[in-house]
Amino acid sequence: MKKGALPLLIRLFAITLLILMSLPAAAQEPVEDMPPPARCINLGNMLEAPNEGAWGLRVREEWLQMIADAGFDSVRIPISWTTHSDPQPPYTIDEAFFERIDEVIGWALDANLQAIINIHHFNEIMTSPEANRERLLALWRQIAERYQDYPDALIFEALNEPNSELSTQIWNDYQLDVLDVIRQSNPERRIVIGAGNWNSLWEIYKLELPEDRDNLIVTFHNYAPFEFTHQGADWVNGSDAWPGRKWPEESDESSMENDLRLAGGLQEQLGVPLLMGEFGAYSKADLDSRVRFTRAMVENAEANGIGWCYWEFASGFGIYNPNTRQFNELYTALIP
Numbered sequence: 001m002k003k004g005a006l007p008l009l010i011r012l013f014a015i016t017l018l019i020l021m022s023l024p025a026a027a028q029e030p031v032e033d034m035p036p037p038a039r040c041i042n043l044g045n046m047l048e049a050p051n052e053g054a055w056g057l058r059v060r061e062e063w064l065q066m067i068a069d070a071g072f073d074s075v076r077i078p079i080s081w082t083t084h085s086d087p088q089p090p091y092t093i094d095e096a097f098f099e100r101i102d103e104v105i106g107w108a109l110d111a112n113l114q115a116i117i118n119i120h121h122f123n124e125i126m127t128s129p130e131a132n133r134e135r136l137l138a139l140w141r142q143i144a145e146r147y148q149d150y151p152d153a154l155i156f157e158a159l160n161e162p163n164s165e166l167s168t169q170i171w172n173d174y175q176l177d178v179l180d181v182i183r184q185s186n187p188e189r190r191i192v193i194g195a196g197n198w199n200s201l202w203e204i205y206k207l208e209l210p211e212d213r214d215n216l217i218v219t220f221h222n223y224a225p226f227e228f229t230h231q232g233a234d235w236v237n238g239s240d241a242w243p244g245r246k247w248p249e250e251s252d253e254s255s256m257e258n259d260l261r262l263a264g265g266l267q268e269q270l271g272v273p274l275l276m277g278e279f280g281a282y283s284k285a286d287l288d289s290r291v292r293f294t295r296a297m298v299e300n301a302e303a304n305g306i307g308w309c310y311w312e313f314a315s316g317f318g319i320y321n322p323n324t325r326q327f328n329e330l331y332t333a334l335i336p
């Protein structure tokens, strides 16, 4: 070996190592360097059905890369855990269901998407909060422990749309417990929380946030005006009187502007990112109105620095037709 060759080799090795270490590695990126979800799509009507497929859709692997290629940075994955776990203590979650969730999260992360997983359709806690408090915590203990070593791109959302008996006041207590339980195994995990009355923007001021607000995101859902977005929706009482409602009418545009400006102000005041975690208009409204509504919502959210997550990908509010494999005009309204 030539004189001087070895130190040179060592130097080259050290330089290569330094370069490798400075490359972004998704799994090790500090959470503070990861932007909050900005352009997100809900994989609705899939894993939050009582059983995946019961509402017509199962998550397909190819969709995740396609969603990333289409310009989204995140997916929200609503999940029905209560129909896949023991209803009695210790509320054990089915292993086969967990494995399916592992798979879907894996597809999202492989596509370089951030993935928000939540507890969706936990109906029992809405009508009988106290009787279901331990169950909520037991579910989170299991979910949090399972995913504790997952990359920072995985985000937990405490509970979809607290409503009915689970008022913001009662929920305040519970969500602090949820945060504690999650923090025991995931001290740095980003966690999404929202207020009662179906994640109302108007109740965020009642929400008690913990002292430590690092890695917290506050969500709200925005379906106003409801008689437009939910016209003809068979799960909403009275909605059969609304078909024909167009957008915009009267003060629709200024109301939307005001709401999103309020959200932008709250975001500054609270010092945590706000996420408009659901918005959208159901297929019974005319498509032109839906496109105008969707475009206006995105423009207002982005003008106020609010990340958004459209409801939803491929069902009644959908931006994508899984049969023709085509995006529709709602997609272009989201991402022109």
Ligand code: BGC
Pocket: 120, 160, 161, 278, 311
């Ligand atoms: C519910 C869905 C519903 C959507 C719009 C979601 O939070 O879980 O079932 O389709 O809101 O109403």
